[in-house]
Amino acid sequence: MIPELGQFALVLALTLALALGTLPLIGAAKGNAQWMQLARPAAQGQFVFVAIAYACLTYSFIHNDFSVLYVASNSNSALPLAYRIAAVWGGHEGSLLLWVLMLAGWTFAVTVFSSHLPEDIVARVLGVLGLVSIGFLSFMLFTSNPFDRLLPAAMDGRDLNPLLQDPGMVLHPPMLYMGYVGFSVAFAFAIAALLSGRLDATWARWSRPWTTTAWVFLTIGIALGSWWAYYELGWGGWWFWDPVENASFMPWLMGTALIHSLAVTEKRGSFKSWTILLAIFTFALTLLGAFLVRSGVLTSVHSFATDPKRGIFILIFLVLVIGGSLALFAWRAQRVGLGGRFEVVSRESLLLTNNVLLLVATGSVLLGTLYPLFLDALNLGKISVGPPYFETVFLPLMAPALFLMGVGPVARWKQATLPELALRLKWALGVAVVSALVLPLVMGKWTPLASLGLLLAVWIFASSAATLSARLKQTPGALGAKLRAQSLSYYGMLLAHVGIGVLVVGVTMVKTYEAEKDVKLAFGESVALGGYAFRFDAVNDVKGPNFAAQRGTISVTRNGAPVSTLYPEKRVYNVQKNPMTEAAIDSGLTRDLYVSLGEAVGDNAWIVRVHVKPFVGWIWAGCVLMALGGLLAVFDKRYRVAARVARERAQTAVAGVAS
Numbered sequence: 001m002i003p004e005l006g007q008f009a010l011v012l013a014l015t016l017a018l019a020l021g022t023l024p025l026i027g028a029a030k031g032n033a034q035w036m037q038l039a040r041p042a043a044q045g046q047f048v049f050v051a052i053a054y055a056c057l058t059y060s061f062i063h064n065d066f067s068v069l070y071v072a073s074n075s076n077s078a079l080p081l082a083y084r085i086a087a088v089w090g091g092h093e094g095s096l097l098l099w100v101l102m103l104a105g106w107t108f109a110v111t112v113f114s115s116h117l118p119e120d121i122v123a124r125v126l127g128v129l130g131l132v133s134i135g136f137l138s139f140m141l142f143t144s145n146p147f148d149r150l151l152p153a154a155m156d157g158r159d160l161n162p163l164l165q166d167p168g169m170v171l172h173p174p175m176l177y178m179g180y181v182g183f184s185v186a187f188a189f190a191i192a193a194l195l196s197g198r199l200d201a202t203w204a205r206w207s208r209p210w211t212t213t214a215w216v217f218l219t220i221g222i223a224l225g226s227w228w229a230y231y232e233l234g235w236g237g238w239w240f241w242d243p244v245e246n247a248s249f250m251p252w253l254m255g256t257a258l259i260h261s262l263a264v265t266e267k268r269g270s271f272k273s274w275t276i277l278l279a280i281f282t283f284a285l286t287l288l289g290a291f292l293v294r295s296g297v298l299t300s301v302h303s304f305a306t307d308p309k310r311g312i313f314i315l316i317f318l319v320l321v322i323g324g325s326l327a328l329f330a331w332r333a334q335r336v337g338l339g340g341r342f343e344v345v346s347r348e349s350l351l352l353t354n355n356v357l358l359l360v361a362t363g364s365v366l367l368g369t370l371y372p373l374f375l376d377a378l379n380l381g382k383i384s385v386g387p388p389y390f391e392t393v394f395l396p397l398m399a400p401a402l403f404l405m406g407v408g409p410v411a412r413w414k415q416a417t418l419p420e421l422a423l424r425l426k427w428a429l430g431v432a433v434v435s436a437l438v439l440p441l442v443m444g445k446w447t448p449l450a451s452l453g454l455l456l457a458v459w460i461f462a463s464s465a466a467t468l469s470a471r472l473k474q475t476p477g478a479l480g481a482k483l484r485a486q487s488l489s490y491y492g493m494l495l496a497h498v499g500i501g502v503l504v505v506g507v508t509m510v511k512t513y514e515a516e517k518d519v520k521l522a523f524g525e526s527v528a529l530g531g532y533a534f535r536f537d538a539v540n541d542v543k544g545p546n547f548a549a550q551r552g553t554i555s556v557t558r559n560g561a562p563v564s565t566l567y568p569e570k571r572v573y574n575v576q577k578n579p580m581t582e583a584a585i586d587s588g589l590t591r592d593l594y595v596s597l598g599e600a601v602g603d604n605a606w607i608v609r610v611h612v613k614p615f616v617g618w619i620w621a622g623c624v625l626m627a628l629g630g631l632l633a634v635f636d637k638r639y640r641v642a643a644r645v646a647r648e649r650a651q652t653a654v655a656g657v658a659s
Helices: 002-020 025-032 039-062 069-074 081-089 091-112 120-143 167-196 201-232 243-268 274-295 308-336 347-377 386-406 418-443 449-473 479-485 488-513 616-633 639-659
Strands: 515-522 526-529 531-543 549-559 561-566 569-573 580-584 585-586 590-598 605-614
Touching: 002 039, 002 091, 002 120, 002 549, 025 039, 025 167, 039 069, 039 081, 039 091, 039 120, 039 585, 069 091, 069 488, 081 091, 081 274, 081 526, 091 120, 091 167, 120 167, 120 308, 167 201, 167 274, 167 308, 201 616, 243 274, 243 347, 274 308, 274 590, 308 569, 347 386, 347 418, 347 561, 386 418, 386 449, 386 488, 418 488, 418 526, 449 479, 449 488, 479 526, 488 605, 488 616, 515 526, 531 569, 531 605, 549 585, 549 590, 561 590, 590 639
Parallel strands: none
Antiparallel strands: 515 605, 526 531, 531 549, 549 561, 549 569, 569 580, 585 590, 590 605
């Protein structure tokens, strides 16, 4: 009965989504307050029913109900409880249900945190989210039902993919989906603004916290995915330009441009058309990511589905949503207006240039991701577009973007001058140039790319410090009062920029100075790498809850002094019998020692892969700083103050009408 209850809950959720996606929009268009007021209860009811369906599927996994086809395909009675819960989103149908749950959750959040907004805007935003929900709920019920029965029931399940039996599986997909789906709120606000004709600073202020929150989740999700691949796959890589990785990276790039464009629209009233288009394109890229993962056009460790019917459904949905959005934009374009004017040298122009660079970078990633698929679809052969293409095209676009990142916060709004910018940033540039020349020599090898990477990273650090110093000088009072006077959004911007610099340091150092060896080692033998000695001591058999493993013991020393003992494993899972490599990592502030076991060769010898990766942890530390910066911006008091003022005005208006 539990699966039937879950399926019935999804049907009820679709019914409410149909009401949410039609009645409030019609009510807003006709000024019918009663229909507009249906938006909140319909959205909240939809969330409740989707949550019930998700709870039913989770219950089926926890209690090993192998009469449910999806449970039998992705679980096993020997699977640990934590992974049985995570297995709910371990395949196509369950991950789609998680997506719908996140979408319903974001919609519910809008109903809770929108009491200060005009009723017609809330109705339009929730109505657009209802239309999106209709698409995904229909997709799930008609092509990807997670509650389909398997009769007779299986004696046991086929188990969760061994690659997914990892703590990363518990955290990475929910964070990634929260980011993906969160951009639907930014999209809904953009469409609502087009429908209402209110494309002003107020609209940007309403949309900005939601967009930044989605960006924070997506940043965390991508970072977790990169870190998971780094330690789980045994290759020592942290980014592979896999098509599905790119599918999450492209919305992040476009979302980054959207955040900056919203800031200009809010503060200066400019970029209104650009901001609307960025919101539409960011959401379009999230739908494209869903298509790539779920259509069967890709073969990847990240992709789920292989049913072409599902791909056609998403493709039609993508065309309808984006085509309809662009048609609406074309219809309303004349009402958008141009916004405030600005000179060629100004903060607006610098932000616009950076946005264009991000857009072109997104296009280059999109081309490299889709071009092989187009060739294959046209029977023109199969090709692979890998890291050489992406690094050759993407990095030259990012270099000027990183440079402008240091200039933009210093420039004045509306008009600035080059001599003024040079005067403010001369010391930052000097520090960056000297560091770029000296630091690679200190590391023992100077290369142009290492020098360029460190130049840009130190430039970001130094220019951020210069920006903060100049701002504090303009603020009266003692140092403590000056620091308290700055807004959280300003500190968030600085922290996010510093996070980018930290990430650039990590990428530059690990790309330039990492060392690795694949060697055959017998027990007692050692290999030297990067100033460390790795001694292969033993291999022992160990038993896990649902796997058997051979665990190596490798002692690491430096100049004869012990540093660490590492325990890499080679696992074979009981059900699927796939051999899995579990790397062992000793992490430090300035380096990782990374060891993985290959295959046994002889009685007491193995192929062992050892890596020394300088500053690789800075890549994920930079992502954490970026996410923290975004959170600071979300909690800026001006959003709370604006909400409170709007709420008080609404209450006053209601009281006036009542009197």
